[in-house]
Amino acid sequence: MQSRPSLELGQHQQLALTPQLQQAIRLLNCSSQELEQELAQALEDNPMLERVEAADEAAAQAEQLDRWWSQPASQSGSDDIPESGRGQNLEEFLLQQLHATRATARDRDLVFALIAALDRHGYLDGTLDELAGALPEEWAVDPDELATALRLLQSFDPPGVGARGLAECLALQIGRLADGAEDPAILACARRLTGHLDLLAAGKFSRLCDELACGREQLDRAHALILRLEPRPGRAWDAADIHYVVPDVLLHRVRGRWQASINPALAPRLRVNQTYVDCLAQAAEADALHEQVRQARTLIRSLGQRQQTILRVAQAIAERQHAFLEDGPRALRPLVLRDIAHELDLHESTISRATRQKYAQTPWGIYEMKRFFGTAVQTRDGADTSAMAVQDLIKDILADEPAGRPLSDSRIAELLAERGVPIARRTVAKYREAMGVPTAGLRKARAASL
Incomplete structure (x- = not known):
């Protein structure tokens, strides 16, 4: 064809x-x-x-x-910044300490390169081998030489700066406490505990006692010491933490x-x-x-x-949300973008753009306008409530829970049902995670360490 x-x-x-x-x-x-x-x-x-x-x-x-x-x-603010560091960023604060040392010109150059490789939290961004490869070839940097420069940097304030991970950061801070009034046995236990942070986060204290060959009382004291440390040494100089x-x-x-x-x-x-x-x-x-x-x-x-x-x-x-404005978050009603779009004869995408990162001053504080939207949760009497109102109920329930006996998600679901809001346990877990509340096991572990 x-x-x-x-x-x-x-x-x-x-x-x-x-x-x-x-x-x-x-x-x-x-x-x-x-x-x-x-x-x-x-x-x-x-x-x-x-x-x-x-x-x-x-x-x-x-x-x-x-x-x-x-x-x-x-909650972080400038009040935590040391007096000598006010008006400076972390790099300037560390360079000021570097110039006060008696290090050689070459050691200063290496420490300066390490300072430039720190992230905003004060951690070293990359391994020593990667940093050595990024330096000019004519420097001919020896790995041991760079490690020595790193030890000099890690001796600066704030304690823990220059660490290559959370465990090393905490260990460096514990090392600074060796000359203080802390019990040497507790310090040694805390130093070993930094190598088992995954078990600590999971609240597996019995296994930790076996791994560290220590008693529960000693473990609890070491845990309490770690909780007093700063996991992000550069926090006080980090303007990005203040919004x-x-x-x-x-x-x-x-x-x-x-x-x-x-x-x-x-x-x-x-x-x-x-x-x-x-x-x-x-x-x-x-x-x-x-x-x-x-x-x-x-x-x-x-x-x-x-x-x-x-x-x-x-x-x-x-x-639409006048009940919220009168009575607070618990009175927030279910609302979707389509409702406002239909009322104003606009497209839903326009409503989404008009509420994205836009905030409203209410009698109950400042809320992002998107928070006024939410799906409906049906109560026992057939009425509808919002997810935000349910989260507010969960917040009240958690505020009254015993410190040593935190409530499980299943028990929270039962208490919500008694208040007329029957929802599934997995829904409670979803709302709890959205609120930033840890699991019952972690809340119990934290309460035990205090």
């Missing part, structure tokens, strides 16, 4: 996203920090765009609101009704530079600059659409 060329007419539909729509979608998906980076880059690239400077009084008010609404999302959450939306009651508003501290205000626009009107050829003006106006419109969408979604959530 011989093929012949032919012409055919056909119709098909295709959805094409314009650059303006792509920009609006990207901005809606941004968190407040990501949005600030986007705007900073836009202000740098486009001279036609400028930020509206607020009046001094308004700026002071926004700063005050920012301080009041800001909430740390981690501050500033709410994008404020939920407040107005005349008996809950209203949503955009946090003025996070509301970016941009405008087109009118001076440049006036100059363009007199210019004969300025196509490129006219394009930048158009881009600036498009960005300003996209920002307005972003705030309007977030505000509409937040208001709809406030109306």
